[in-house]
Amino acid sequence: MALFSAKSLTFLVLLISIPVGIIISLERAQPATHVYHYHSTGFFRECAKWDSDNNRFIVSYFEGGVGQIPVVPAGGEAVLEEVTVVREPELAGNASLGMVIDRSRNRILVVNADVLGNRYGALAAYDLSTWNRLFLTPLTRTGDEKSFADDVAVDAEGNAYVTDVKGSKIWKVGVDGELLSIIRNPLFTPKEWYKTFFGLNGIVYHPDGFLIVIHTFSGNLFKIDLAKGEEVKIIKVEGGPLYFGDGLELLSPNKLVVAGSPSGRLVESADGWDTASVVATFSGPKHRLATAATVKDGKVYLNHMLGMGYPKKKHAIVEAVF
Numbered sequence: 001m002a003l004f005s006a007k008s009l010t011f012l013v014l015l016i017s018i019p020v021g022i023i024i025s026l027e028r029a030q031p032a033t034h035v036y037h038y039h040s041t042g043f044f045r046e047c048a049k050w051d052s053d054n055n056r057f058i059v060s061y062f063e064g065g066v067g068q069i070p071v072v073p074a075g076g077e078a079v080l081e082e083v084t085v086v087r088e089p090e091l092a093g094n095a096s097l098g099m100v101i102d103r104s105r106n107r108i109l110v111v112n113a114d115v116l117g118n119r120y121g122a123l124a125a126y127d128l129s130t131w132n133r134l135f136l137t138p139l140t141r142t143g144d145e146k147s148f149a150d151d152v153a154v155d156a157e158g159n160a161y162v163t164d165v166k167g168s169k170i171w172k173v174g175v176d177g178e179l180l181s182i183i184r185n186p187l188f189t190p191k192e193w194y195k196t197f198f199g200l201n202g203i204v205y206h207p208d209g210f211l212i213v214i215h216t217f218s219g220n221l222f223k224i225d226l227a228k229g230e231e232v233k234i235i236k237v238e239g240g241p242l243y244f245g246d247g248l249e250l251l252s253p254n255k256l257v258v259a260g261s262p263s264g265r266l267v268e269s270a271d272g273w274d275t276a277s278v279v280a281t282f283s284g285p286k287h288r289l290a291t292a293a294t295v296k297d298g299k300v301y302l303n304h305m306l307g308m309g310y311p312k313k314k315h316a317i318v319e320a321v322f
């Protein structure tokens with residue numbers, strides 16, 4: 001007996017080939033903005049940050065680890081190459097996700113998490129010159145509620161703030177890697193149950209002493225004032241809510257980029273982030289899924305989660321022009 005009848009096989013081929021056809025045509029389309037392509041060993045890269053001092057992008061591996069992508073200044077359109085710089089055997093099975101460069105301490109902070117089981121999360125710090133590990137701090141203990149450590153921001157003193165997209169809380173980790181406290185707030189939990197599945201996600205530190213955090217499924221943007229005892233307020237966003245917002249990056253003190261779906265949104269505030277408005281939207285390669293934003297020479301670049309191609313996977317870091 002044949003495993004598939006001709007009919008079901010035809011159906012299956014149609015079912016598969018339609019999205020593949022769309023993807024191929026999207027891939028062939030001439031991109032409207034500048035793109036850095038790079039070859040990679042993995043299909044999934046959650047975050048990319050531009051390291052201006054060392055002329056490279058740093059990317060986090062969904063299969064665990066960190067890579068660098070040196071940018072050749074006169075390289076033209078050549079495909080860049082990813083080089084692995086961090087691989088932690090003791091974190092095997094965990095994904096590396098959000099990252100932030102702590103420039104004044106010449107280090108990078110990297111979030112690691114057990115994405116499927118939601119049982120483990122950790123924050124690691126590495127020296128940007130030697131890639132020596134400075135600390136590895138578990139955020140979870142056995143028996144804790146389920147969690148999904150996702151993104152990280154760093155304040156002027158070097159404290160790190162790690163979002164939990166599952167439990168909608170924020171772990172605060174001190175400059176030397178000591179777990180200090182957990183920031184919780186009823187505002188972090190939307191009333192509608194179906195909006196609770198994907199919670200606090202992208203986070204940035206604003207130079208005026210507060211954090212800006214996004215809640216992916218409710219689209220809420222929060223301001224957390226560190227000087228006022230971590231007071232939490234919802235930022236009123238005209239043109240919001242910012243549904244499906246993922247990674248954040250400040251383009252300037254009053255301009256925030258929200259990566260996600262749509263690929264990029266530019267949000268501006270004229271009153272220190274009590275209120276804000278969506279002023280522009282950028283639509284990039286949707287099928288690759290924008291997950292993080294970074295700024296290179298005053299321009300916004302969006303990391304895309306999905307690599308394409310075989311045997312070499314090719315990833316795209318796409319300039320967002322607003």
Ligand SMILES: *[C@@H]1O[C@H](CO)[C@@H](O)[C@H](O)[C@H]1NC(C)=O
Binds near residue numbers: 094117120
């Ligand atoms: C993640 O790393 C921790 C710490 O080493 C380990 O105990 C855990 O099993 C890992 N998670 C998975 C899903 O492998």
